[in-house]
Amino acid sequence: MQSLNPQQQQAVAHIEGPMLVLAGAGSGKTRVVTYRIAHLLDIGVLPSDILAVTFTNKAAEEMRTRIRMLKSAHILTCTFHSLGARILRESIGHLGYLNDFTIYDEEDSEKLLKSCLEQLNISNEKGLLRQIRNAISTAKNNLSDNIEAYPEVYDLYQTKLRESQALDFDDLLYLTVKLLKEHESVRQEYQKRWLFLLIDEYQDTNAAQYHIAKLLSEQHHNLFAVGDPDQSIYSWRGARYQNILNFESDFPGARIITLDQNYRSTNTILQAANALIQHNANRYEKKLWSQIGEGDKIGIFIAQTERAEADFVAKQILKHALDQHISFNEIAIFYRTNAQSRAFEDALLSRKINYTLIGGLSFYQRREIKDILSLLKMVISNADLLAWLRTINLPKRGLGPTTLEKITLAASKNGTPIFTFSEQLLERPHADVKLSGKQLQGLTDYVKLIHHLRARRPSIPLHELISEAISESRYLSYLEEDAETCQDRKENLNELIGKASEWEKEQPQPSLSRFLEELSLNAHVEEDDYVPSVKLMTLHNSKGLEFNVVFLAGLCEDLFPHINSKDSEEAIEEERRLCYVGMTRAKRHLYLCSSLYRFTWGAEQRMEPSRFLKEVPAQYLQNFSPVLHTIQEESDYSGFTTGDRVLHQEFGEGIVKKAYQGTFGLTYEVYFPSHNLTRNLAAKYAKLVAVNSRPLA
DNA sequence: ACCACTAGGATTTTT
DNA sequence: TCCTAGTGGT
Numbered sequence: 250m251q252s253l254n255p256q257q258q259q260a261v262a263h264i265e266g267p268m269l270v271l272a273g274a275g276s277g278k279t280r281v282v283t284y285r286i287a288h289l290l291d292i293g294v295l296p297s298d299i300l301a302v303t304f305t306n307k308a309a310e311e312m313r314t315r316i317r318m319l320k321s322a323h324i325l326t327c328t329f330h331s332l333g334a335r336i337l338r339e340s341i342g343h344l345g346y347l348n349d350f351t352i353y354d355e356e357d358s359e360k361l362l363k364s365c366l367e368q369l370n371i372s373n374e375k376g377l378l379r380q381i382r383n384a385i386s387t388a389k390n391n392l393s394d395n396i397e398a399y400p401e402v403y404d405l406y407q408t409k410l411r412e413s414q415a416l417d418f419d420d421l422l423y424l425t426v427k428l429l430k431e432h433e434s435v436r437q438e439y440q441k442r443w444l445f446l447l448i449d450e451y452q453d454t455n456a457a458q459y460h461i462a463k464l465l466s467e468q469h470h471n472l473f474a475v476g477d478p479d480q481s482i483y484s485w486r487g488a489r490y491q492n493i494l495n496f497e498s499d500f501p502g503a504r505i506i507t508l509d510q511n512y513r514s515t516n517t518i519l520q521a522a523n524a525l526i527q528h529n530a531n532r533y534e535k536k537l538w539s540q541i542g543e544g545d546k547i548g549i550f551i552a553q554t555e556r557a558e559a560d561f562v563a564k565q566i567l568k569h570a571l572d573q574h575i576s577f578n579e580i581a582i583f584y585r586t587n588a589q590s591r592a593f594e595d596a597l598l599s600r601k602i603n604y605t606l607i608g609g610l611s612f613y614q615r616r617e618i619k620d621i622l623s624l625l626k627m628v629i630s631n632a633d634l635l636a637w638l639r640t641i642n643l644p645k646r647g648l649g650p651t652t653l654e655k656i657t658l659a660a661s662k663n664g665t666p667i668f669t670f671s672e673q674l675l676e677r678p679h680a681d682v683k684l685s686g687k688q689l690q691g692l693t694d695y696v697k698l699i700h701h702l703r704a705r706r707p708s709i710p711l712h713e714l715i716s717e718a719i720s721e722s723r724y725l726s727y728l729e730e731d732a733e734t735c736q737d738r739k740e741n742l743n744e745l746i747g748k749a750s751e752w753e754k755e756q757p758q759p760s761l762s763r764f765l766e767e768l769s770l771n772a773h774v775e776e777d778d779y780v781p782s783v784k785l786m787t788l789h790n791s792k793g794l795e796f797n798v799v800f801l802a803g804l805c806e807d808l809f810p811h812i813n814s815k816d817s818e819e820a821i822e823e824e825r826r827l828c829y830v831g832m833t834r835a836k837r838h839l840y841l842c843s844s845l846y847r848f849t850w851g852a853e854q855r856m857e858p859s860r861f862l863k864e865v866p867a868q869y870l871q872n873f874s875p876v877l878h879t880i881q882e883e884s885d886y887s888g889f890t891t892g893d894r895v896l897h898q899e900f901g902e903g904i905v906k907k908a909y910q911g912t913f914g915l916t917y918e919v920y921f922p923s924h925n926l927t928r929n930l931a932a933k934y935a936k937l938v939a940v941n942s943r944p945l946a
Numbered sequence: 947a948c949c950a951c952t953a954g955g956a957t958t959t960t961t
Numbered sequence: 962t963c964c965t966a967g968t969g970g971t
Binding site for chain 2: 304305306328329330331354355376418419421422482483485486585586587588589608645647648649650651652687688770787788789790808809811812813814827849850
Binding site for chain 3: 373848849850852
């Protein structure tokens, strides 16, 4: 307790009733949550009475380990989605579903939706598929069961999900709310199970998540919510930061505590971030402060091209690593869209800097992994249509799209699960499905393969089952058709086997179904820390993390803020919050980078520097850019141009005569009247300071 | 049914 | 620039 400030202490000591902690960036939020859990345990609350819900798997993991550092108890920490999966696994029967449903990820549900469009003869023009997917997702997250456009697609999609005995990600929330709302006994059961409920990142809860929180805490009222409205960045996923502002009225008797002392960043970084977020009209005033001291100025770099931008970042990373002995693990590059990562990967690779790409296409989303996992899904399920479609013709068994459509349609008409239907087809022919001898043989092989794996499942460990699935299906010979990618893919499969056996060792009761469930909800938990590496990620992925050195890249108008957010001030404000989140991840060194030209879709495009650059006052900035005049015209960055007055440590006041790119990077030719001396000074070595008001004598 | 080739569309952000 | 859906030949 003594290591906490008074506000933190109050939050930690809070026991019963609703509480909202408005926790600014870096204000020790995780610490407060973990200490409070420890405190609850100290006063005799059982570990099993406590439920902590976070926003990402990573955050859940982090919280679990932080709690374990304090207490040896096991506290259930999970995301809303995995909480939903857990509840539904136990109780979905009340809604008329079977409880051994499979979970479809984004790719799966998009494929399923695509098949719906095809079946209804609706062509996927102008990203209609995506639009409908978003509409369905939004509807479910807002707890509505219809959409305006193409309701028939929604209906068919739901029907197909049910036929496949599958739930999509949004169902995990939507159906949980439905279950808790409509079945009082079920609701009471879960209200009794968890007497203390903690929710992190409360500003990013959507309607469904909000209702889960409300329903679960209705009896005991012990809801402890933590969040920061300035860090709400998921409105496009239905998040409503208003939830945090309405907390007092939603949960009568709520106490509210604000944490505004920042323990992470230098004052320069905080002031700059504060200044930026001030440009948002819709916000509750809160000013972070810190005792860490002023620290370095924020580096600004406007490159000519995105390549040059990446080069600067790579160079600067090496400089920090070599000069200040900062580990690569303490350095991160953030960008707005995943596609931006490539330039940085190239630059880091060419300098042999280890890096880890966070997010993006994860291991478990790779084709070969999903193929084999789908095969394993068929071991468990008779109904999983997508897993069946994915594996039935791998390797080629003579069953092409036309035949598959006939089979799936007939199975659907029959009301028979797809695999069961396949088995029946072998025994007696079906009027609508005529198969050639070759096709019949192929289908027989497939059914035999699944039967074989099903028979083997009880007697061999999981990782052996996986390698048997690979060998028995002759998957490797299929991979060998593409010589270029074959080696990589084989290695990935080996890694999958390795990961499975590792997982088996850790689990008290390993089973195939648990393994698959964990993977579908926890698709990226990788990351080996053995080799220090620079972390590359989107700004969204950066939430909740901190690094000694942060590069915020691609600060170009239309990229960040993104072009799609231009038509509404609300959306621009969310982009600004995203920028705020990025800046406040930095502990000591922050760089804001941009470029004047950028390759998009193969063509070079002129970009304007982001408005966010101009919203950070020049006094906090230090310009590293080579193209001074361009920048000076366009905004008020620090950095010097001809005519600027500067102060030098040794020579005193001087005037910049020229700025140019020298051997040591940006260089100034400066005249010092008091010494009657002209010197060429490299910007990175001579620490020149701006002299603002006073003219030279 | 499968293969090879081509034209046109794509990039926001995530559980 | 890269990926994928669509086309036409075998």
